Amino acid sequence: MIRVHTFDEWTDLFRSWQNDLGLEARELREFKFEVKFGEPEAEYIEFGHFKGQRKWPTVMHIPDQRIRDTLQNLIVYQGDTEFASVEQQRNLLHNAPSDYDLLSIMRVMAEEMRHGWQMSFLLVDYFGDEGKREAQKLLERRAEEGKRLLGSFNERVDNWLDFFTYTQFIDRDGKFQLKMLSTSGFHPLARSMGPMLKEESYHLGTGNNGLLRIVKAGLVPPEVIQRFFNKWVPTAFDLFGTDNSSSAQWCYEWGLKGRFDERDNPRDADRGRLNEASRALYRDEICRLVDRLNQLIPERERWLKVPALPFNRRIGQWARQCFTVDGEPLAADRYPAYLASVLPGPADYQALRDLCKEPGWIAPKKQDGPDA
Amino acid sequence: MTATMERETKTAKRLVDYSTHDGVAVVALNDPPANTYTYEMMLQIDEAVRDARMDDSVYVIVLRGAGEKFFSAGANIAMLNSVTPQFKYYFCLHANETLNRLEHTPKLVIAALNGHTVGGGLEIAMAADLRIARREAGKIGLPEVNLGVLPGTGGTQRLSRLVGKSRAIEMMVLGQTFSFDKAQEMGLVNEVWDGKPDEWWERVMLYARQFCPPNKASKAVGSIKRAVCSGLEVPFESALAIERELQQLLFQSQDAKEGIGAYVEKRVAAFKGK
Numbered sequence: 280m281i282r283v284h285t286f287d288e289w290t291d292l293f294r295s296w297q298n299d300l301g302l303e304a305r306e307l308r309e310f311k312f313e314v315k316f317g318e319p320e321a322e323y324i325e326f327g328h329f330k331g332q333r334k335w336p337t338v339m340h341i342p343d344q345r346i347r348d349t350l351q352n353l354i355v356y357q358g359d360t361e362f363a364s365v366e367q368q369r370n371l372l373h374n375a376p377s378d379y380d381l382l383s384i385m386r387v388m389a390e391e392m393r394h395g396w397q398m399s400f401l402l403v404d405y406f407g408d409e410g411k412r413e414a415q416k417l418l419e420r421r422a423e424e425g426k427r428l429l430g431s432f433n434e435r436v437d438n439w440l441d442f443f444t445y446t447q448f449i450d451r452d453g454k455f456q457l458k459m460l461s462t463s464g465f466h467p468l469a470r471s472m473g474p475m476l477k478e479e480s481y482h483l484g485t486g487n488n489g490l491l492r493i494v495k496a497g498l499v500p501p502e503v504i505q506r507f508f509n510k511w512v513p514t515a516f517d518l519f520g521t522d523n524s525s526s527a528q529w530c531y532e533w534g535l536k537g538r539f540d541e542r543d544n545p546r547d548a549d550r551g552r553l554n555e556a557s558r559a560l561y562r563d564e565i566c567r568l569v570d571r572l573n574q575l576i577p578e579r580e581r582w583l584k585v586p587a588l589p590f591n592r593r594i595g596q597w598a599r600q601c602f603t604v605d606g607e608p609l610a611a612d613r614y615p616a617y618l619a620s621v622l623p624g625p626a627d628y629q630a631l632r633d634l635c636k637e638p639g640w641i642a643p644k645k646q647d648g649p650d651a
Numbered sequence: 652m653t654a655t656m657e658r659e660t661k662t663a664k665r666l667v668d669y670s671t672h673d674g675v676a677v678v679a680l681n682d683p684p685a686n687t688y689t690y691e692m693m694l695q696i697d698e699a700v701r702d703a704r705m706d707d708s709v710y711v712i713v714l715r716g717a718g719e720k721f722f723s724a725g726a727n728i729a730m731l732n733s734v735t736p737q738f739k740y741y742f743c744l745h746a747n748e749t750l751n752r753l754e755h756t757p758k759l760v761i762a763a764l765n766g767h768t769v770g771g772g773l774e775i776a777m778a779a780d781l782r783i784a785r786r787e788a789g790k791i792g793l794p795e796v797n798l799g800v801l802p803g804t805g806g807t808q809r810l811s812r813l814v815g816k817s818r819a820i821e822m823m824v825l826g827q828t829f830s831f832d833k834a835q836e837m838g839l840v841n842e843v844w845d846g847k848p849d850e851w852w853e854r855v856m857l858y859a860r861q862f863c864p865p866n867k868a869s870k871a872v873g874s875i876k877r878a879v880c881s882g883l884e885v886p887f888e889s890a891l892a893i894e895r896e897l898q899q900l901l902f903q904s905q906d907a908k909e910g911i912g913a914y915v916e917k918r919v920a921a922f923k924g925k
Contacts, residue, residue, distance in 0.1 A: 329919075337857075339861075342860075342861055342866040343866055344861070525917065528917050
């Protein structure tokens, strides 16, 4: 049933959702949620069949219903991740390691909510009844019920190492998605991305900075950190979509979603491998960041690593196959035990909960190493 | 010679504005203040429909009322009050023929309800394939019962096909007029859009253009319309035969070749309406 007919009605629903989640902190309640559009970076469609035509200012300007439907879907998925991340992280508000970290997570959560707000505005304002229905559903699906649209956003974020790993890897995937949408032919979506990317960069910095502080403090064993990397990185790889994706190809052909480096890459897109290309760029980036963490770990044999692409994937050519973190094939009968040994288990969660109560498990902000 | 002169005299006053814009023919009923129709206007509507039919560069027909207040308030009551019953009979017959001509035309017809759409105005709109209204721009309904008559330009038949028997009877015996929003809930109107008249009209035209080449296979659009309009009026087996024959024509069309080829090659099709 549609309860949302106007954006004001949607904001009422949003406040109810906040109440349901118990987001009562003053900083979250008083955050100024608003729609922000950046300056247009390109007036004309930048790639695909309609390249060179003026960007579409409204949905009605889009010449084909399939393009409209796909565009709406892209916005729904983006919005779904924003609200989901708040649901995943909210429990951490009560046990922040410092005032600085508390303010950081509140800022991250507030800005994720603003991003969801922005996507909901687009749906309500531009997509008619169907958009209103979808904007409503963004606040009805719940991560804790496993109903969010993408796997990563139904996973539990249990502790602060989890949070920093999540913001480092999943929010960084978010940066890639936002950048790809920033060249969209649908002008209101493209213009939404500038302010969102600016805010997202703080979230990535929070993750990177938090991990640096944990590694620097030296109390959480790298092996435990690695298990959390093993938990999040494969889902982040999954977020780029299937290999040889037809959907990605159509999104490109229709000018809805470009490559991560669309404006800087002079080569023609390899349309059959668009997701693979973005995933590779993402992998390069996180490998560099993990290398920086390793500079703080004296024992080379304990260095952290980015899991190989085939490890523990749920979609694409490696989906549900048996590979080690290093990308070696493994017999199916040995795989469940192996997986249990390389992913965080109940003992890790309990140990971290205990550790997080001790002072010094994370270095204070003033002792930060290099930032993101 | 006399007949020709007489016809020219009758149709000398322009009561319908006809124009074409990028594949869309716009037929605007134009007899202020309420765009009520007479035999003369119906002749001009008829002429406009035939022009749109024969123009290969027209793929969609949009009907609207001139001005901002009325789509049409229906038949001109003063005219009805001054003519013989026999004239009224032939007037209705010709109106039926004209509106049937709209339905028989394998080009999409959109009624843009820019203002009050009542009585015969709604009967014209119901002969269109889609109806798009401007929110709060006017009322819609069939109040003929208040004049002691029935909606006699296809109203009783088209309304019942659109909203069902009981609702149609209720609406007509009450002589009720209501908002476009309610009409949308009933399935009588497809879309109700907000906006100032100019913005709304721009949106209607954008909407209409999406059904034109190169974006859409207009021949398929026209055949879908014909299959539905004719199929609904014949036994099911015959309706399937109509569908099958139209499909076969489409299979042989350039657009089907292009559409299927483009899909396989993952590119945007460039339809030509052929």
